[in-house]
Amino acid sequence: MDNKIRLLLAEDEPSLGQIVKESLETRNFKVTHALNGEEAYEYYKNNEFDILVLDVMMPKKDGFTLAKEIRNENKNIPIIFLTAKSQTKDVIDGFNHGGNDYLKKPFSMEELIIRAYSLLDRVTVKNNFQNIVIGQYIFNYEKQKLIFNDENFLLTHRESELLFHLTQRKNEILDRSFILNKLWGDDDFFNARSMDVFISKLRKKLKKDQNIQIINIRGYGYKLMC
Template sequence: MSKTTILLAEDEPALGQIIKESLETRDFHVLLCENGNIAFETYKKQAPKILVLDVMMPKKDGFTLAKEIRAIDDSIPIIFLTAKSQTRDVVEGFNIGGNDYLKKPFSMEELIVRINNLLNRTQVQKTADIIKVGHYTFNFPKQILYFESNEQPLTHRESHLLYHLVQNKNKVLDRSLILNKLWGTDDFFTARSMDVFITKLRKKLKKDDSIQIINVRGFGYKLVF
């Protein structure tokens, strides 16, 4: 059985080596890169299964690197490592397309759990190509929302959130459950990020007045149409 390849971008040599060696003891294959430029070239050549990116790196920071990769790959899981903990930084990371966010210092056990959760999650999404949402047509695999002759691209997280809302149409989608499923945690920062994505989906669905995403306070959200 082949090992899962992880691309690790970390500019602190000692920390990078510790993470690499720890992951390799868990039977991962780790590509350690010292800056964002090297990481991007390595990503294109090696096709890793998951990315673990330090945010503050020389030459190209983790957020910029993630944007470039998301432009060509909608589905690869991304975990950000950072000492930055302000809400706006966390939200920015999720908006770019990050799947998880780990604040330094962290335990290796926590990182490994989050890596495995994201890898397991990416194997689950098998569904029909086309889903009707009111007068919209939602192509989930391609992450595109169609209205008549117009199309709107969706981000990776917007697509998965809309998919789960549709699958629970007219039912309350439990806030904690979906946060843990899509973000890996239901803490304050991820809850704020989810609110941002709900607002974005409402705007993208506004051409059909029959569609509503209702905030059920204290419980979650309900898609009605």
């Protein structure tokens, strides 16, 4: 039985793509290499993959556009962006388009492999917790929604990710810097303010159960109490 990790690599530089492909294939990956965004999307539609590695700047369809289209169909598959850009805005754009991680060129193969395995481990954990009980709510991670009696509250991708991490440390402190770096790519002031907004949105959606609180532990992070 073939238990290799199925990886789709979208990289328009043929030589770099071939090097990455060959290196990964020595480490238990089965790699399909696409030279542009349109070709990558065709491969994605016609095959099954465990993880995607997408160059941001590609002909025909860039990596952000490709990731956004894929996220409309699959909320869970891990996506790593490869890019020569590393400004905070570029990183934020990557996460806003559905990316899970961001790797700046030039990169080491060891770093790519470690990041890929880390994301795959997180997906395995999440797949074991499709329905999470939060007080009187049911949190369906796969469908990104909260259920309270007969009411459904749809969550955005980032709301769902943030709530998942809060539930995994229920009644414990979720470190502020950790979650900012995981979901926003940087723990700067502006991202911290953005996260505060998302926390407020989650509080409103969870307010029907008065025993649920998301407490701000100043200087440390947040705690989901229920």
